Amino acid sequence: MSRTGPNPETEVFRSVEAGRIEPSWIASRLESWFPGHQRDLPWRQRRTPWRTLVSELMLQQTQVSRVAERFEPFMARFPDPDAMVSAGEDAVVAAWEGLGYYRRARLLHAAAVAIRDDHGGEVPDTVEALRSLPGIGRYTAGSIASIAFGRPAPIVDGNVIRVIARIDAIDAASDDPGLIEHCWRRAEGLAAAAESPGIVNESLMELGATVCRPGRPSCDACPLVDRCAARRAGIEDSVPRPKQPPQRELVHLHSILLRRGDRILLRRRPAKGIWAGLWELPSVESASRLEPEAVAAGLDFTVEGLRYVESFRRLLTHREVHFHVHEGRTRVRRGEWCDREEASTLGMSKPMRLLIDRRAWGVTD
Ligand code: ADE
Numbered sequence: 001m002s003r004t005g006p007n008p009e010t011e012v013f014r015s016v017e018a019g020r021i022e023p024s025w026i027a028s029r030l031e032s033w034f035p036g037h038q039r040d041l042p043w044r045q046r047r048t049p050w051r052t053l054v055s056e057l058m059l060q061q062t063q064v065s066r067v068a069e070r071f072e073p074f075m076a077r078f079p080d081p082d083a084m085v086s087a088g089e090d091a092v093v094a095a096w097e098g099l100g101y102y103r104r105a106r107l108l109h110a111a112a113v114a115i116r117d118d119h120g121g122e123v124p125d126t127v128e129a130l131r132s133l134p135g136i137g138r139y140t141a142g143s144i145a146s147i148a149f150g151r152p153a154p155i156v157d158g159n160v161i162r163v164i165a166r167i168d169a170i171d172a173a174s175d176d177p178g179l180i181e182h183c184w185r186r187a188e189g190l191a192a193a194a195e196s197p198g199i200v201n202e203s204l205m206e207l208g209a210t211v212c213r214p215g216r217p218s219c220d221a222c223p224l225v226d227r228c229a230a231r232r233a234g235i236e237d238s239v240p241r242p243k244q245p246p247q248r249e250l251v252h253l254h255s256i257l258l259r260r261g262d263r264i265l266l267r268r269r270p271a272k273g274i275w276a277g278l279w280e281l282p283s284v285e286s287a288s289r290l291e292p293e294a295v296a297a298g299l300d301f302t303v304e305g306l307r308y309v310e311s312f313r314r315l316l317t318h319r320e321v322h323f324h325v326h327e328g329r330t331r332v333r334r335g336e337w338c339d340r341e342e343a344s345t346l347g348m349s350k351p352m353r354l355l356i357d358r359r360a361w362g363v364t365d
Contacts, residue, residue: 020168020186021227023193030203031196033223038206039064042071049123050080052148056140057108061101064209070099082121084112093278093347102278102347107135125149146191147198154187155201156180159208165240166212169229175243214242248320252288254295255281255352256303256326257359263337264360265330266346274319279336279346281356295326301335303328309359314351325355 038044041064043055054075058067077095078084084092089109096105111133115123123144124130130141145151156164161174164183172179187204194200211221217236219225230236251274258265258281266279284290284298292306306328314321338346340361348356357363 021224021229023186023189025227026167026224027190027194027200029223030200030207031194034199034203034206037210038202039210041068047148049125049144049148051075053111053123053136053144054078054108056143056147057104057111057135058099060104060140062099066099078112080121081112081115081123084109085116090347091345094345097348097353098350100350102349103276104135105347106277110134111136123148125151127151127153142187142191143201146201150196150198152191152194152197153201154184154191155204156183156187157205159206159212160187160204161208162214162240163204163208163212163224166217166230166236167224167228169233169235169239171235171239172241173243174240176240179240246318248315248318250287250320250322252286252290252322252324253283254286254290254298254324254326255283255355256295256299256306256328257281257309257356258303258328258330259360260337263339264343264356265332266336266338266343268336274316274321275349275352277347278352279343279348280352282335289322289324292326295324296328301330301332303330305329312351321351323351323355325359327359 043051055067055071058071058074074095078087078092089106092109093102093105096102096108099105114133115121119129124133125145125148127141127145130136130144131138136144139155139157142153142155145153146155158174161180161183164170164186165172165174165179168182168186170179170182187201190200190204191197207222207224211218215237219228219231219236222228225231228236230239265282267282269275269278269280271277282299282301284295286298290298292308296303296306306326309325309327311322311324314323343356343360
């Protein structure tokens with residue numbers, strides 16, 4: 001049952017089903033609109049199934065502009081699934097830096113292994129086979145199957161939800177389960193009615209990102225405006241309603257810079273939880289801020305002369321992380337003592353990389 005608005009059993013969705021715009025009209029409008037209005041994005045310049053798979057995985061949770069910057073260097077490094085398998089998981093995680101949600105990098109490597117072992121090195125071309133790959137769910141399988149192989153598979157992401165909630169005038173929160181279910185059914189109808197399902201799907205995303213934006217949409221530029229129910233009802237600015245912002249857990253991360261000549265001590269984070277498996281300065285995590293003595297006591301080796309240096313804060317989707325940087329000395333020899341070159345090849349979160357660049361190597365930009 002929905003917390004925030006109507007569900008499929010209610011009148012809102014039934015009346016929408018009855019009076020909705022024909023899927024074939026929407027599909028053909030979008031197919032005519034897309035070629036002249038799409039953004040110039042690297043994965044659109046040359047399409048192969050592997051490039052589509054990698055870009056769609058990156059785009060799941062990362063902004064288009066950030067993916068656009070990283071895409072070609074990443075593809076040059078891993079031009080096909082075999083190259084990715086040979087490079088190894090750590091190399092993929094390191095190259096993923098700045099894209100966030102690093103678990104996706106490990107899943108992408110695992111998907112490359114499955115493509116090599118189970119699909120003769122070629123990206124599979126059906127929704128079912130794509131969904132069996134690590135890291136690929138209903139949305140990503142639909143986007144790859146439609147964009148790379150022209151299959152009539154539906155896709156629903158945040159942009160698509162906004163477009164459909166508006167053309168059907170559904171006054172619900174954008175994470176309302178009833179609205180999302182309605183969107184999947186609607187997207188199925190659109191993909192089935194399309195001449196080019198990949199173009200219709202990409203146009204829905206593109207329209208949501210560039211025209212039918214949150215807040216104030218640019219209805220004058222919209223190919224669907226003539227029949228948009230939200231526009232007709234004058235509710236295009238407020239539909240769908242925003243979802244509740246995530247509750248963030250507060251985490252204090254006390255990190256310690258320890259030097260030996262031109263080397264610093266680095267450690268790998270646990271395989272589970274925040275920044276799983278990435279490298280960092282030895283750190284102590286807690287729910288509240290700790291004094292230097294308590295930080296020293298939280299380590300599993302001895303440090304001396306621990307001195308607080310600076311603090312800064314980073315907001316992640318589900319966490320607010322307060323970094324507290326310390327410097328100290330240790331006699332411990334075991335562990336990974338890395339120079340700048342070695343550290344640069346290890347996967348790290350973006351804030352940890354910047355912190356180390358600044359404090360350990362004196363890089364300021
Ligand atoms: N978001 C997810 N997939 C996308 C694509 N192919 N183009 C633009 N934005 C997207």
